[in-house]
Amino acid sequence: MTDSRPIDSVVLAKQVPDTHNITGDAMTKDGTMNRNALSAIFNPEDLNALEMAVQIRERHGGTVTVITMGPPKAAGILREALWRGADRVILLTDRRFAGADTLATSLVLQKAIEKIGRYDLVLAGRQAIDGDTAQVGPQTAEKLGIPQITYAEAVLEIADGRITAQRALDSGTEIVRCEMPCLLTVVGSANTPRPPSVRRQIAGKLAATPGEYAALRAKWPEFETDAALEAHLDAHGLRIPVWTADDIGASAEAIGLAGSPTQVHKINFVVLESTESKTVPPTPEAIAAMVAELVHEYIVG
Amino acid sequence: MTEQQSIWVFIEHTDGQVADVSLELTGKARDLAGQLGYEVVGLLCGHGVEEMARDVIRHGADRVLLADHPELAYYRTLPYARVAITEARRRRPEIFLVGGTPNGRDFAPRVASALRCGLTADCTDLQIGDYYLRRQDATFRNLLYQIRPAFGGNLVATIVNPTTRPQMATVREGVMRMPAADASRTGVVEAVTPEFEPGDFALEVLSRQVRHATVKLKDAPVIVSGGAGITSAEEFALLRDLANLLGGEVGASRAAVDAGLIGREFQVGQTGTTVRPRLYIAAGISGAIQHRAGMDQSSKIIAINTDPNAPMFQVAHYRIVGDAAEVVPMIIEALRERSMDQRAAE
Numbered sequence: 197m198t199d200s201r202p203i204d205s206v207v208l209a210k211q212v213p214d215t216h217n218i219t220g221d222a223m224t225k226d227g228t229m230n231r232n233a234l235s236a237i238f239n240p241e242d243l244n245a246l247e248m249a250v251q252i253r254e255r256h257g258g259t260v261t262v263i264t265m266g267p268p269k270a271a272g273i274l275r276e277a278l279w280r281g282a283d284r285v286i287l288l289t290d291r292r293f294a295g296a297d298t299l300a301t302s303l304v305l306q307k308a309i310e311k312i313g314r315y316d317l318v319l320a321g322r323q324a325i326d327g328d329t330a331q332v333g334p335q336t337a338e339k340l341g342i343p344q345i346t347y348a349e350a351v352l353e354i355a356d357g358r359i360t361a362q363r364a365l366d367s368g369t370e371i372v373r374c375e376m377p378c379l380l381t382v383v384g385s386a387n388t389p390r391p392p393s394v395r396r397q398i399a400g401k402l403a404a405t406p407g408e409y410a411a412l413r414a415k416w417p418e419f420e421t422d423a424a425l426e427a428h429l430d431a432h433g434l435r436i437p438v439w440t441a442d443d444i445g446a447s448a449e450a451i452g453l454a455g456s457p458t459q460v461h462k463i464n465f466v467v468l469e470s471t472e473s474k475t476v477p478p479t480p481e482a483i484a485a486m487v488a489e490l491v492h493e494y495i496v497g
Numbered sequence: 498m499t500e501q502q503s504i505w506v507f508i509e510h511t512d513g514q515v516a517d518v519s520l521e522l523t524g525k526a527r528d529l530a531g532q533l534g535y536e537v538v539g540l541l542c543g544h545g546v547e548e549m550a551r552d553v554i555r556h557g558a559d560r561v562l563l564a565d566h567p568e569l570a571y572y573r574t575l576p577y578a579r580v581a582i583t584e585a586r587r588r589r590p591e592i593f594l595v596g597g598t599p600n601g602r603d604f605a606p607r608v609a610s611a612l613r614c615g616l617t618a619d620c621t622d623l624q625i626g627d628y629y630l631r632r633q634d635a636t637f638r639n640l641l642y643q644i645r646p647a648f649g650g651n652l653v654a655t656i657v658n659p660t661t662r663p664q665m666a667t668v669r670e671g672v673m674r675m676p677a678a679d680a681s682r683t684g685v686v687e688a689v690t691p692e693f694e695p696g697d698f699a700l701e702v703l704s705r706q707v708r709h710a711t712v713k714l715k716d717a718p719v720i721v722s723g724g725a726g727i728t729s730a731e732e733f734a735l736l737r738d739l740a741n742l743l744g745g746e747v748g749a750s751r752a753a754v755d756a757g758l759i760g761r762e763f764q765v766g767q768t769g770t771t772v773r774p775r776l777y778i779a780a781g782i783s784g785a786i787q788h789r790a791g792m793d794q795s796s797k798i799i800a801i802n803t804d805p806n807a808p809m810f811q812v813a814h815y816r817i818v819g820d821a822a823e824v825v826p827m828i829i830e831a832l833r834e835r836s837m838d839q840r841a842a843e
Contacts (some may be wrong), residue, residue: 478819
């Protein structure tokens with residue numbers, strides 16, 4: 197154990213389409229994407245970031261706050277975050293956030309983190325599976341004016357206001373020591389995220405944003421008014437706060453589509469090049485003939 | 498200070514060698530600069546690296562900005578980013594290209610955020626073209642078209658940064674062709690003095706453990722890759738057997754990497770390695786565009802998949818509809834028989 201004080205962490209999470217499980221069904225006949233074939237999930241490496249933050253709290257004390265920017269339904273991953281160990285969650289949602297590229301996204305996250313105020317660490321997954329850019333973490337760190345530790349795989353020590361972490365690089369590993377506050381982007385090999393706890397799931401079953409009250413009351417008619425439901429949620433710490441652009445003091449021209457320097461010029465459906473090709477039946481004879489052809493063309497042998 | 502517009506390339510290096518990706522991007526920058534009449538500038542941070550500046554010039558740069566300082570001996574985010582941010586603010590490059598390496602992907606977003614400019618990750622092509630921005634009723638000439646797969650790989654998006662500079666993009670190693678070195682090329686090596694701030698040294702590297710790359714996918718003549726259709730370590734071992742028999746390497750799609758069958762360094766595709774082998778065997782890989790973007794330049798492609806509609810079949814030269822676990826042993830058998838026949842004939 198170290199003598200360090202409690203550590204307050206903010207975890208950046210994103211709800212993403214489950215692009216890892218794209219099947220043939222995900223593509224329609226005209227080449228567009230069948231979004232209904234994809235479920236929305238907690239971005240996998242953000243779960244690793246949450247797990248790292250929860251482990252840090254278990255060791256040093258402190259708090260874990262999870263924030264996400266997204267549409268109202270992104271509240272789903274915030275509930276999941278509560279079940280997996282977060283103390284507090286905040287949904288950043290506003291129509292004006294829509295269409296944000298990574299730069300505009302990082303600005304919203306910066307403003308929200310600054311509104312949270314006190315923090316020692318910001319943790320995020322290395323990248324989100326829907327864009328794979330790995331940009332939002334470093335861009336948020338830059339805007340907060342704090343250093344970044346990308347590809348963090350393990351926290352080795354936290355002491356005297358500094359964190360020692362191991363980074364996983366293609367070329368090997370690096371051990372770095374960094375002053376806090378700082379931002380870590382966490383890789384999938386860092387840990388195995390704990391599953392949602394049944395106890396927390398039961399206790400946090402009703403966690404909801406105000407936008408979800410109507411749906412919740414349909415399921416729980418004993419709450420006769422929104423006010424009654426809200427009083428219950430507040431008494432149990434289950435109201436998921438929603439922050440808009442105004443709440444975090446983000447100006448309209450710096451966020452969403454307007455605040456995004458990158459623009460989509462055009463989108464092309466993927467046209468596969470037709471190659472001269474042969475169908476080879478899966479029989480030993482046909483495959484031997486194919487191998488003979490490859491040898492003949494000096495591709496093999 | 499020169500008024501000429503410029504395309505910058507971030508020059509990475511390890512063990513006294515300029516990274517391949519940086520030279521590939523220098524070559525691409527040369528092509529683009531030729532269309533635009535711009536200057537190609539390499540940004541080289543390091544310590545005792547002047548010889549590398551010559552190498553960058555031989556591969557297409559007109560000028561190298563050389564920041565030589567003991568604190569820059571190894572890559573660290575903040576000191577390197579400080580040099581780039583300071584010089585970019587001063588000189589205003591039009592375009593800034595960065596290799597899609599771990600360090601490049603750490604560096605580029607930090608710099609782009611400070612410069613408040615657009616950045617597109619993992620481009621698979623770069624072109625020059627015009628863009629009409631309806632909101633301003635204005636046409637922007639000679640923008641960098643940053644082309645990359647998007648939305649789960651079913652689409653290819655062309656991204657532009659009409660109003661902010663530089664236009665930044667990262668590109669993975671192997672995507673652009675390595676230009677031939679031209680020993681007769683001349684250029685200017687211009688020293689720049691880093692203007693560090695105290696906060697730039699908030700992070701110190703305590704140790705580095707370099708694992709020398711054992712994976713040389715990029716140069717392998719034959720690659721046998723497995724994907725979601727390969728469901729066990731035993732099946733993956735078959736791919737290894739086939740690769741060994743063919744004098745090649747094994748590769749993987751992201752699905753096989755995520756399933757834990759093989760390390761991420763073996764991943765072929767937009768976010769892995771781009772390869773152009775003589776023969777590429779895709780075993781149980783459905784062929785998402787991110788994967789195809791990394792292998793569709795292979796001379797011959799054999800695709801094996803149980804799903805006759807797998808997109809991989811559309812880029813394949815040989816289509817085998819069947820279970821890879823059954824088909825791969827047949828290929829191994831056919832190769833063994835041939836070598837036995839050969840031996841018998843000798």
